[in-house]
Amino acid sequence: MTDRKCQLAANLARVEDRISSACASAGRDREEVTLIVVTKTYPASDVRLLSELGVRQVAENRDQDAAPKAAECADLVLKWHFVGQLQTNKVRSVASYADMVQSVDRTKLVTALSTAAVRAGRELGCLIQVALDAESGERGARGGLAPDGVEELADQVAGAAGLRLDGLMTVAPLAGPYAGRQQASFERLMEISSRLRAAHPAATMVSAGMSADLEEAVAAGATHVRVGTAVLGVRPRLG
Template sequence: MTAGGAAPRERTAELAEALAAVRARIAAACAAAGRDEREITLIAVTKTFPASDVRLLAGLGLTEVGENRDQEARPKAAECADLPLTWHFVGRLQTNKARAVAGYADVVHSVDRSRLVSALSDAAVRGGRTLRCLVQVSLDEEEAAQGRGGAAPDAVPGLADEIAGAPGLRLGGVMAVAPLGADPVPAFTRLARIATEIRRNHPDARIVSAGMSGDLEQAIACGATHLRVGTALLGGRRAIVR
């Protein structure tokens, strides 16, 4: 059985329908913004959903997978190790979890402090891996108080330089979460400006990770390259059922 007790065939049909709907939204948003759909990478955030859903999504052609918590991501990645997946760690990352995350993640979206850069670099070198890292930018004064993480905008260039110079790490770009309950466009516009500034010194840092189920259209309009979509693809959060 798969998520929510659905049979694999039924769950595959659910996911296929949801994926088609999300891709249609992306296509419409790209058309409205005058962008090419091929510029957009869709990441399925599978938090609280089982590895069986990851397998079904991979069968549907979606192989970019995002996770928020190491204790859930690590066993799921191990269970799906036979699949050609790219694993994105998109949640707040504690320094003491850096070594574990560096063992399976390909991209870490939530780098927001120097200590974490050092910890990820050490872990990547020990594991013989190269991690692509994004600077998480705080676009909301209440963000830190809510525990959502992120570096202050004026700290982002220095942090980007640290990542670019750290062994085992590669600077990929920037990431942000739009402020809760507010129009996301001003935040995403500000993120786009910060991304442009970063690319002046780091031209290969082209990732702009922004946009989720409720605001992916606005993110695309503001230049997002990577979308982190959970609910619109997989449904409401639920306990993992294997």
Template sequence: MPEQARRDELAASLVEVRERIARACTAAGRDPGDVALVAVTKTYPAADVVLLAGLGVTDVGENKDQEAAAKAAGVAEAGASVRWHFVGQLQRNKANSVVRYADVVESVDSLRLASALDAAAGRHRDRPLDVLIQVSIDGDPERGGAIDPVTGGSSVEPGRELWRIADYVASAETLRLRGLMAVAPREWEPARAFEALAATAARLRADHPDATVLSAGMSGDLEKAVRHGATHVRIGTSLLGMRNTLR
């Protein structure tokens, strides 16, 4: 697709997404300025990120390190600047790579991963790395996400317990605890999932008042996430279209 045509397509989609966010905020009695858009560009080229940056998008999410690292380098080479969010499951051996380009890691779900990021950030960064703890809303140990014993049961592996991870991140010199991230389980109605997440977020803020970020909601359920306090919504398909539209 020619660059101008793609820019026009992205611009139109961006208007629609921002209007959805604004309507959701109005319905929830919230200020639209309190909800940020994270454009999830996995599988899309760096050229799309450059176009989005030119359209005013400031936050971009990626979920695979190999793709994200190359894309971040390409965007920087093109002269564009965005705030990179790593939103996918992260292996500890990728920590050294991710901390070099990511501004935020949204998917910290274990003490071991938090420790690896802490060490890597100390080696490769001159400022703290913003961290969101990924929450397993249903407490299923097979899924990614730290577990809140209040909602996920008391027999939680210590290294996966949300509160232990939060305290570790908050005390680390190279990390900054910013809040929580979650994906609604497929088996749950999204409103129920986000209501449970909001309760966990409220308990986190009671102990860590600066942990105010709540990253929740995607293309199919952003309105329900906003209703329950999401401060960031992660939007891919509704913004960039299906992958085959780029051919």
């Protein structure tokens, strides 16, 4: 086993211990929480090593990095998540490799994703990104829409050809009433998810929590955690 593979294996084991402990503390089964490894800024060779170590779900946030990486790893059994803010001019490319887009936050994007999915003959899973730092009718600093816009956008996704409404995503906000209150923010997301599921029972996915706050997300009820640094190491500076 190479040094890098040994490092990734050790990091994955530590993250697995954290998730298992968090599930035990919350009285949840370990199988209720899925790990998504965020591979942004890291090479396809790391994705290949992660696959060898049993990782099946990976995430990227920039199409210009993700598209060639996904192509290079096309032989692997992986589910690709797009988690970054998505511009409509990148949608056609993203729809060619992503299995799920976790950052759906506006009508224009829903329309573009639907068109691209139909053209590609694929079904894209969609999560609505909720911005807990956004006021009514606004979008948050990290993307996402205000909680009061979720119901309307969810209906649009559910009714769009080529798209599947799978649930919600959030990033713990840096501003607003939930700043510095990760578990409270994730608990608020679970409340929004409960309302969403009343209208869309299949939209059960709740993607929340990253390397620094996955325990709080698990405690609140998240079904998926997105972990990058704790698995791959401190990211190299871009630019």
